[in-house]
Amino acid sequence: MDDVVVEPLDLVRRVDEALAVQALAFGLTDDEIAVRRQIVLRHCKLPGVRAFGATTQEGRLVGFVYGMPNDRAHWWSTVVEPYLRRTGNDHWLDSSFVIVELHVLPAYQGKGIGRRLITVITDTADEPRTILSALDLESSARRFYRSLGYQDLAHPVHFPSAPTPYTVMGAPLPLPRPRGI
Template sequence: MIDVLDRTAALAIAPELGEVFAAAFGAPGYDEEPDPGHFATDQLPTHADRDDFRLVAARSDGSVVGFAYGFTGQRGQWWSDRIANAVTPELADEWIGGHFEVVELAVRPDAQRNGLGAELMTALMAGLPHRRALLTTYSDDRPAPRLYRRLGWQLLVQDLGWGSALYGLDRGVPETR
């Protein structure tokens, strides 16, 4: 079951989301040291204040086993400006600012390979008015970039300079903003 959560509902379960985040990004082979406390008390509250924030959560037996979230990205925000500085001016003009920014996608290792990642991404994007969406992910061959390509995202930049790839989705719907 996948629920769509607004700011208030997402922040209410921030610690549980932090645990899923830590389990997914702390799995063997990810070379990361995810901090669930930082996620729950800093990262998520900051992002939850952004325009059009939405989070989708998958539950099994009442517990969150996976989630994804994003918001409308704008110039002047850390991520947008960092990406704009790393790509050509033409690409930046076309894609950055007013895009839907997918920030996180995470599924607990014990719930992976059941199609949840794809379901979460589809639910996150459903009904959005944005024409363009952006995300960064791993440059190497892993489940996440494979999943995005399978869902129609296009590779815009293979390596932004710090081992991340930039993917974009042109959803072909009219801009409403």
């Protein structure tokens, strides 16, 4: 969409707007939003964290992504490591850039905004690969990640307090671009 600009996002300042996007895109409750707010703000203090937002000309945030260089000591890595080890893929935790969150409002999905967000942020990475977790369902999100070169590395992955299992996916960088981009 030509009327949506993708640029660096001050995630601390716009955390509530970002979480409103995530709530609509991912179906979060108010309690889940409150927990995620604390997680996002804690992440923003870590070295190498970057965020990009997709905003309309009126300044409305319609999508965002944030990520960071992976650290095996981070909570996410400690949870997924045994699953990755079982599949022989735990080396993906080293020298990887983690996509922590990527969400686009439903009305703006399917318009290339998610692709712009994830490619812009991964283009800033010094690491040779990227990893993320996605719900372990055959969904438009999983097809989207596969179109970017992500492959399944481990599933099902069970996060504490998450009722639905996840899949850990990884891709070499840079991510592929459609012709003409």
